[in-house]
Amino acid sequence: MSHAPIIPHEVVSLADYEPLARARIEAGAWEYIAGGAADELTLRENRAAFDRVKILPRVLEDMAGANTRVELLGRTWETPIFLAPVAYQKLAHADGEIATALGAAAMKTGMILSTQAGVSVEDFGKSAQGPWWFQLYIQHDRAFTKALVQRAEAAGAEALVVTVDAPVHLRNREQRARWRIPAEAEPVNLRGLAAAPARGADEENSIFNAAGLALAATWKDVEWLRSFAKVPVILKGILSADDAELAVKAGVAGVIVSNHGGRTLDTVPATIDALPRVVERVAGRVPVLMDGGVRRGTDVFKALALGANAVLIGRPYVWGLAAAGPVGVAHVLRILRAELEVAMVLAGCPTVGRITKEALWKP
Numbered sequence: 001m002s003h004a005p006i007i008p009h010e011v012v013s014l015a016d017y018e019p020l021a022r023a024r025i026e027a028g029a030w031e032y033i034a035g036g037a038a039d040e041l042t043l044r045e046n047r048a049a050f051d052r053v054k055i056l057p058r059v060l061e062d063m064a065g066a067n068t069r070v071e072l073l074g075r076t077w078e079t080p081i082f083l084a085p086v087a088y089q090k091l092a093h094a095d096g097e098i099a100t101a102l103g104a105a106a107m108k109t110g111m112i113l114s115t116q117a118g119v120s121v122e123d124f125g126k127s128a129q130g131p132w133w134f135q136l137y138i139q140h141d142r143a144f145t146k147a148l149v150q151r152a153e154a155a156g157a158e159a160l161v162v163t164v165d166a167p168v169h170l171r172n173r174e175q176r177a178r179w180r181i182p183a184e185a186e187p188v189n190l191r192g193l194a195a196a197p198a199r200g201a202d203e204e205n206s207i208f209n210a211a212g213l214a215l216a217a218t219w220k221d222v223e224w225l226r227s228f229a230k231v232p233v234i235l236k237g238i239l240s241a242d243d244a245e246l247a248v249k250a251g252v253a254g255v256i257v258s259n260h261g262g263r264t265l266d267t268v269p270a271t272i273d274a275l276p277r278v279v280e281r282v283a284g285r286v287p288v289l290m291d292g293g294v295r296r297g298t299d300v301f302k303a304l305a306l307g308a309n310a311v312l313i314g315r316p317y318v319w320g321l322a323a324a325g326p327v328g329v330a331h332v333l334r335i336l337r338a339e340l341e342v343a344m345v346l347a348g349c350p351t352v353g354r355i356t357k358e359a360l361w362k363p
């Protein structure tokens, strides 16, 4: 796959990358990346809900010393923006996750490597030039899962992001396109994992009996994971304040309010709408991150104002990756950061700590 070395001058926002990416990604893979669950109501709502929130500008504020830095898990980050775990990045670029990591490092941005990455944790760790976290899908084989966690830790992952909202999913766009993971995007870290055991004769008739679901993770597994993990454990895919409470009680180091970019259960609330209740319940005991529909610096600003410590982006950096490789990823991050800075100046917030509910318009 060859990649445009020059980014057209018309590309000035994240959305401008989407058509460029679409032209470079195979049609079925595009349906996989762009699509959401069922009727995609949640996919659309993630965006619509952000657009309903309004910022209250403030003028003539002293911006001396302004910055976008945040403290999280013992590190200072240049921006409150992270790259969400996205599977199979070789669908977008021949160098996949390694190319993404280059772009992330150029912008000093934290990246989360998916369990379903097309590169081994060892090779990724050797080439990563900045801090990264490992996203874990707890596999039906817990011994395999434990070994994978230990490999990721040995390779340099500084945290485990356990995704809890996707034991199953139903995506009609993917089904219609009959999309299957191509060999070149193989999730190499799962090599050697035996197929989940089948259960009973009605196996094909019920999702409840689907291979592996009986062995899907529970709260007990979070405890189990914490018993041997050497790095902090974060849960990704929390929408309910009650689940956030259980997560804090389970001793996690953070939660990510996420509906998986509208890709798992359709008709659940937008994450920006779910965020405030989770923030209220967590009450500062652990950091709360969020993702889903972040496309503008103003979206980052709104999430911070509603109590998020940081946000993640998913699809937009994959667009940058497909369009222009590491440079595209870095450019996407640079645009988003610049937009956040503009919002901070015009809302009179010189630091991330100053971005509070007071910065939003109350209807």
Ligand SMILES: Cc1cc2nc3c(=O)[nH]c(=O)nc-3n(C[C@H](O)[C@H](O)[C@H](O)COP(=O)(O)O)c2cc1C
Pocket: 032, 033, 034, 046, 084, 085, 086, 087, 114, 115, 116, 135, 163, 236, 258, 259, 260, 261, 262, 263, 291, 292, 293, 294, 312, 313, 314, 315, 316
């Ligand atoms: C193509 C694709 C693959 C994804 N793969 C994973 C994954 O392997 N693990 C995971 O926890 N989340 C995965 N996600 C969800 C993202 O981490 C994130 O929650 C979501 O993309 C955020 O929404 P956004 O795309 O609107 O920014 C994936 C999302 C997309 C679009």
Ligand SMILES: CC(C)CC(=O)C(=O)O
Pocket: 087, 116, 166, 260, 263
């Ligand atoms: C279902 C996984 C294999 C990947 C994922 O999380 C996703 O496609 O959203």
